[in-house]
Amino acid sequence: MAPAGNSRRDRGTGRAGGAALAVAAVAIVGGLIVVPLVSVFVQAFAEGAGHWWAALADDPDTRHAIWLTLTVAPVAVACNTLFGVAAAWLVARFRFPGRSLLISLVDVPFSVSPVVAGLSLVLIFGRQGLLGPTLAALGWKVIFSWPGLVLATTFVTLPLVVRELIPVMEAIGPEEEMAAVSLGATGWQVFWRVTLPNIRWALLHGVVLANARAMGEFGAVYVVSGHIAGVTDTMPLRVEKLFQEYRQPASMAVASVLAGLALVTLVAKYVIEHRLEAEARDLARARATDDAAPHQTTGEVSP
């Protein structure tokens, strides 16, 4: 029976192929992600938790780097949240000339190398840059300073919040907002009472992703910071500097903090994605055209 034989052989190779793919996937994930990540923690704690803590807390430059990252990242994320919500609203709710161009431009930070992004900021805000003389006259320092770090970080994380919100807002549609307006709500009331509750999980997802990227950003920040220890060194820059200075345990200690933050992000992301899926199901149910929801006999219309 040729067909039966064929199908059995197909099934056999299919199973073997599946198993081979699974092994390959586990090997790649293990080799590229799990082992290096674990080794960072192993190295960081090689001489015990005391040494780990000392490496972080006793070096004023490292302390400053941690503090700097924990301030620059939230400010950049806040800028992104404001921009992201406004841009997503604009794109999802209005049709205007240049709309698709705007959608494409928002993605530029994803396709441009962060180093190029940093350099372009130097070209504009640096001493020899376009706005350099003006800024110097005002006494404002952007490059090699805190504002430059925020600008560079905002630039590289720009698409994360917008990209998260646009599809969700388009899926929800404008009807609930229109209903709110027809019921007498002002623009702010519509936003706070209807739009924001509807997009809150997508927004949080974007914020978590943007924050993770902001804290880990190296390239763009490297160019604009001038890596002045204790002044403009963020955590990733500090890791690299300590490593270059052959202070591997200290470098690994800071790296472990960054990796730990990444793990926290991962857990948060997991939880939020569950909520997002629940919301999507809810939306689908609200749109269902048949009477799929549990039918209630009490209160049903009767002649």
Added chain:
Amino acid sequence: MSIHVRGISKSFGAFKALDGVSLDVPDGMLLALLGPSGSGKTTLLRIIAGLEFPDAGAIEEDGEDITERHARAREVGFVFQHYALFRHMSVFENIAFGLRVRRTPRDEVRVRVEELLRLVRLEGLGGRKPSQLSGGQRQRVALARALAIRPKILLLDEPFGALDAKVRVELRQWLRRLHDEIGMTSVFVTHDQEEAFELADEVVVMNHGRIEQQGTPEAVFDHPATPFVMDFLGNVNVFHGRVENGRAYWHGIPIEYPDYPHAQAAEARVYLRPHELELSPVTGDGKAVAGDGQQAASLRAQVLRVSRSGAVTRVFCRPDGSDVEVHVDVPSDVARDLQLQPGMAVAIRPRKARVFLPGPEYVI
């Protein structure tokens, strides 16, 4: 409150959604905007609500021009096609929304919402989320939410479109009774002529951004103003015929058409509704059995198919010497008495027919 629509036009890009539409809705009337999708009925409803703004024309309420007034200030209750309930709010909060944004005192909100829950027969369900309700219940929450702000006008966009057949009929009757109780000027959009005719005091038939006809359901059904209305109001036989000297002819049967008194023959279309045709048996000698003088007004045909659906039996016949099919609806008891069978010879007599000359605007 009466609504007056004056020459409203609205385009979306190259698409002309509304083309100089004028319409009057007297105070307290329940009016249906009836038309196929893309006829502009929803756009007109949204313009009345202030959710869209017209390119040209004006909207008046009780003689006051409100064209530029923001939707927020129009005091219009709007029920959306898919209800657009606030998914993250309870039923109670949904209904209370319009009162809350007006900063109505808490006690007053509670009293009003309870009152509305009773009105739409959803007592005890205030704590539920919209996703926990059936389609019919959601529809009633949407209605209660729109009524909470005591609007002067109620607008409903395909209010029963997303419901199953049984709930749809129940809710329809209920809405009619509710309207009679409250007496608020209401406009609803539908593509279902049965719905429009059963519910509305007046029906406005729309097509391609224009109004084809406005009138009571009886007037629109009995005197369709245009071929489109005739066609849209349900299955109808359409045939080519000719017209001359004030008469149109369909297979030799004359139909009075005084609008065309000219001697020169012209092409015309003859519209025959299936239930306005009569079937009678044909005797052995080939003459139709009918009253004296009516023989000329009947047409010999052969029965092709007979299908019974409830109280009405649909009969498809082919007139002798022709290749068209004529659809005749016969009451099922009459069909039984006639013992209709495929192959049988019958006589068709139109009780009523309408003639339209195909004009340049003839579009279906």
